[in-house]
Amino acid sequence: MLSHVSWRTNKTPALLIKLRTHYTEEEKCGEGASAAPAPLALLKEKKWDALVIGGGHNGLTAAAYLARGGLSVAVLERRHVIGGAAVTEELISGFKFSRCSYLQSLLRPSVIRELELARHGLKLLKRSPSSFTPCLDGRYLLLGPDKELNHSEISKFSKRDADAYPRYEEQLEKFCKFMDPLLDSPTPELLQGVSSLNDRFKNNIQNSAFWVRCLRQALSLGQKDMVEFMDLLLSPASKVLNNWFETDVLKATLATDAVIGTMGNVRTPGSGYVLLHHVMGETDGDRGIWSYVEGGMGSVSMAIGNAAGEAGAQIVTSAEVSQLMIDDYGRVNGVLLADGTQVHSSIVLSNATPYKTFMELVPNNILPNDFILSIKHSDYSSGTTKINLAVDKLPQFQSCKLRHPDPGPQHVGTIHIGSESIGEIDSACQEAVNGLPSSRPVIEMTIPSVLDKTISPPGSHVINLFVQYTPYKPSDGNWEDPAYRESFAKRCFSLIDEYAPGFSSSVIGYDMLTPPDLEREIGLTGGNIFHGAMGLDSLFLMRPVKGWSNYRTPLEGLYLCGSGAHPGGGVMGAPGRNAAHVVLQDLKKSLN
Numbered sequence: 001m002l003s004h005v006s007w008r009t010n011k012t013p014a015l016l017i018k019l020r021t022h023y024t025e026e027e028k029c030g031e032g033a034s035a036a037p038a039p040l041a042l043l044k045e046k047k048w049d050a051l052v053i054g055g056g057h058n059g060l061t062a063a064a065y066l067a068r069g070g071l072s073v074a075v076l077e078r079r080h081v082i083g084g085a086a087v088t089e090e091l092i093s094g095f096k097f098s099r100c101s102y103l104q105s106l107l108r109p110s111v112i113r114e115l116e117l118a119r120h121g122l123k124l125l126k127r128s129p130s131s132f133t134p135c136l137d138g139r140y141l142l143l144g145p146d147k148e149l150n151h152s153e154i155s156k157f158s159k160r161d162a163d164a165y166p167r168y169e170e171q172l173e174k175f176c177k178f179m180d181p182l183l184d185s186p187t188p189e190l191l192q193g194v195s196s197l198n199d200r201f202k203n204n205i206q207n208s209a210f211w212v213r214c215l216r217q218a219l220s221l222g223q224k225d226m227v228e229f230m231d232l233l234l235s236p237a238s239k240v241l242n243n244w245f246e247t248d249v250l251k252a253t254l255a256t257d258a259v260i261g262t263m264g265n266v267r268t269p270g271s272g273y274v275l276l277h278h279v280m281g282e283t284d285g286d287r288g289i290w291s292y293v294e295g296g297m298g299s300v301s302m303a304i305g306n307a308a309g310e311a312g313a314q315i316v317t318s319a320e321v322s323q324l325m326i327d328d329y330g331r332v333n334g335v336l337l338a339d340g341t342q343v344h345s346s347i348v349l350s351n352a353t354p355y356k357t358f359m360e361l362v363p364n365n366i367l368p369n370d371f372i373l374s375i376k377h378s379d380y381s382s383g384t385t386k387i388n389l390a391v392d393k394l395p396q397f398q399s400c401k402l403r404h405p406d407p408g409p410q411h412v413g414t415i416h417i418g419s420e421s422i423g424e425i426d427s428a429c430q431e432a433v434n435g436l437p438s439s440r441p442v443i444e445m446t447i448p449s450v451l452d453k454t455i456s457p458p459g460s461h462v463i464n465l466f467v468q469y470t471p472y473k474p475s476d477g478n479w480e481d482p483a484y485r486e487s488f489a490k491r492c493f494s495l496i497d498e499y500a501p502g503f504s505s506s507v508i509g510y511d512m513l514t515p516p517d518l519e520r521e522i523g524l525t526g527g528n529i530f531h532g533a534m535g536l537d538s539l540f541l542m543r544p545v546k547g548w549s550n551y552r553t554p555l556e557g558l559y560l561c562g563s564g565a566h567p568g569g570g571v572m573g574a575p576g577r578n579a580a581h582v583v584l585q586d587l588k589k590s591l592n
Contacts, residue, residue, distance in 0.1 A: 056084020061576030088298025105281030332557030435475030530569025
């Protein structure tokens with residue numbers, strides 16, 4: 001059950017804020033005919049070249065590339081609004097929330113450039129500084145793209161760390177450049193099933209070329225950097241950060257990138273890769289810079305949807321797919337909607353999670369048992385809760401000694417609450433592993449309305465809280481219990497009060513999505529924001545499972561195009577783009 005509750009710590013009685021159930025067409029899909037939902041009747045009129053299950057950003061990206069490739073494409077979205085986890089919703093009058101994802105950096109430059117997303121309405125708002133960590137002892141740490149600011153701020157804690165930080169950033173940037181080609185191309189997977197000798201030969205040539213490119217890049221890095229790169233991939237983030245720095249607050253601030261969206265902690269082997277994954281993005285060519293999106297994260301999906309619509313794709317909302325249809329030869333023949341409508345196509349791309357796709361949408365006894373077991377036992381655990389707040393004033397942080405209503409540098413970037421040391425992050429995680437929501441949660445707080453004036457009324461603000469750790473099934477209560485939910489929300493607000501006294505009293509209303517809510521509302525299995533864990537055993541050739549990493553599946557005609565496929569989660573667009581290229585390649589091959 002979703003919680004949309006308004007409460008104040010003064011004498012104002014608690015109010016229930018109800019979700020609207022009726023939306024205008026503009027509210028559903030934004031302005032512009034290209035993204036307006038197509039009528040359901042249109043789906044039955046013909047056999048489509050391709051269908052896309054799910055109108056999240058990856059599904060829309062795949063549709064855009066397929067339509068630009070000349071295919072007739074329909075996108076089928078279960079909800080009333082496109083975007084999936086990259087969505088903007090006005091749940092409280094006047095306040096537009098980035099409901100799930102809340103920052104942009106990972107969206108591939110190739111997608112932005114090729115789909116001309118700026119022309120389709122995408123406007124990025126760079127944040128500088130990008131990070132603020134207040135401390136209970138009255139100190140604070142600001143970080144951002146300004147190298148002089150970083151040196152000055154870190155020097156307050158350690159001159160040694162201030163000198164080391166630019167070298168740390170340079171090394172990560174070097175590794176990100178090494179990763180770039182891997183993100184923008186399908187994996188060098190071996191062909192599965194029956195294929196001609198000629199196809200196998202061509203595939204072997206393509207795979208060999210891929211590995212030769214990787215070898216060249218490795219040689220350009222040199223042995224020393226390659227060893228450092230492997231150490232980063234395999235090590236716990238705590239080891240990586242301890243080798244570089246001595247300051248607790250600096251290490252904890254950086255460590256949040258290694259655990260965000262996971263149920264692991266900074267001492268989990270392989271968490272170093274998650275750290276890298278979250279710094280490999282860019283904004284307008286500036287590496288590692290995270291930005292707000294004007295109008296909220298739904299504007300990303302809207303821009304991609306507009307590009308898809310301009311290319312001829314049809315986007316249909318409130319069209320829930322209940323099952324894939326299979327022909328007599330064991331191939332995909334289309335989908336069956338929840339209302340009984342049959343939509344025909346010999347190609348279907350699923351933007352749903354691998355679990356949802358293969359365990360719920362594919363009929364029983366179609367897929368190989370070993371494949372089903374691998375999907376079933378993949379890690380979909382999550383410790384994430386997202387809280388979206390409407391507030392009537394900005395939080396005033398004690399450590400800044402400022403008491404005026406205007407935004408300051410401390411309000412611009414990500415505000416790290418409750419993570420002044422790696423030990424605090426560990427403790428919060430361990431409680432969740434034991435079945436309890438963290439007593440002192442790790443909170444990433446952002447205030448996009450400081451830069452984006454389109455999402456809140458004048459004088460008021462939208463605040464995002466990305467909270468860890470919250471188990472899917474708490475041992476001390478139930479997320480379906482309104483009182484239990486409200487108790488946890490107040491716990492988060494009270495923790496913020498320790499750093500910004502009076503914060504709780506500024507809350508007008510909030511929307512809270514726990515792991516079960518993220519699963520039910522957004523379709524994220526287990527509440528996992530990445531469509532599955534991002535451990536080393538579930539990346540690259542192992543994503544979603546070994547043998548099937550190139551977007552194809554054991555069911556002929558069915559492809560994966562969501563975050564559960566290579567290269568993984570985040571608002572990247574890479575899985576959608578890469579999957580579309582594989583589909584077009586397969587179609588070209590079938591015509592020859």
